[in-house]
Amino acid sequence: MRSMPKIAVFGCGYWGKNHVRTLAELGALACIVDQDENLAKELAQKHGVDVRDAQSVFADPAIDGITMALPAQYHAETARQAFAAGKHVFAEKPIALDVRDAQSMVDAAQSANRVLMAGHILCHHNAFRAIVSLIEDGALGDIKYVQSHRLGFGKFHTKFDAAWDLAPHDLSLILSIAKSSPIKVDAVPVSVTDGQTDSAHIHLAFENGMKGHVFVSRHSAYVERRFSVIGTKASVVWDDLEQDWNKKVTLYKHDVAREGDAWRSSKDDGENIACEAGMALTDELGHFIDCIKENREPLTNGRQGLEVVKILNTLSV
Structure with a gap:
C-alpha cells in the first residue's frame, strides 16, 4: 500500500464537506461522491479531485477506503458494497438506524478483513x-x-x-x-x-x-x-x-x-x-488513515457503533 491511503468521501453536505476539507489537508482525498452534482463539482474543483459515482469508486483499486456522511439509513448497504470491493470504511454516527444493519456492517468488515470505524468524534x-x-x-x-x-x-x-x-x-x-x-x-x-x-x-x-x-x-x-x-x-x-x-x-x-x-x-x-x-476531526480521520495503513482496530470500532445503535433502539415515545 502507498504511504498515504486514498479515500473517497460519500456525502459532502452539512458534515461531509468537513470530511472533504480535512482529507484534502491530510493529502488523502481521492474523490467525491454525492447526488448533488453542483455541490460535488464545486468542492471537487476547490480541492483538485474528481466527482465519481459509487460503482466506479468500488471498482478502482487505487482507492483504499471511503468515509460516509450519508443519511444513516444508507450506510449499511453502501458499507457492505465497499467491503465486498475490499475497501475500508469510516461511517459517521450513528452507523445505522437498525441493529441488523449495524451488525451486518460489523460482520462484513470482519469477513473482508477491513477496517470499520465509527465516527464518534468526541x-x-x-x-x-x-x-x-x-x-x-x-x-x-x-x-x-x-x-x-x-x-x-x-x-x-x-x-x-x-x-x-x-x-x-x-x-x-x-x-x-x-x-x-x-x-x-x-x-x-x-x-x-x-x-x-x-x-x-x-x-x-x-x-x-x-x-x-x-x-x-x-x-x-x-x-x-x-x-x-x-x-x-x-x-x-x-x-x-x-x-x-x-x-x-x-x-x-x-x-x-x-x-x-x-x-x-x-x-x-x-x-x-x-x-x-x-x-x-483531523485527529479522527488521521486515526482512520493510520488504521488503514496498519490494518488495525480503530479506537472507535464498528462494535462500539453497533452498541450505540442497540442502546438507541431501546427508546420509544
Missing part, C-alpha cells in the same frame, strides 16, 4: 484524551459513575430525533470508559413537539458496577455540554463550552467516608488540567 477530542489519561493514571480511583449533559435548541430532523442526533456522542464516551457493553439500559424519552423524542434520559449499568447517565435535549432554552466522571478519589469535569483549552477539564479531589452513623465529605476547589488545542 472520543478523539483532546479533552477526552486528557480524561482517559487521568483515569489510566489512577487519579480518579475506581470509576463509579459517568454523566453527560448535551442540551440546546434544535436541530429538528425528519428522520432523526434528539436521541439519535445527540446521544451517540455521549454514549460513545461512556462506552470508551467502560470498555464493555451495558448489562442494563433504562431510557426515558420525552416528546415535546411532534411525537418524536425531543429529550431523553438514558441510564446504563455495567457488569463492573459502573453506572452512566445521559441527558440530551433539543428543546432546551439554555445550552449545556458537560461530561463528568466520578471516581472513588476524585471527579473530573469537561465543559465543552469553555473556550480556554486550559480550563476545559477540571479535576476535583474529594473524600467521602462513613464515621459511625454519620458521613463526612470534602472537596477541593479543583485543578485545571491543561489540554492542547486541536481539531478533533
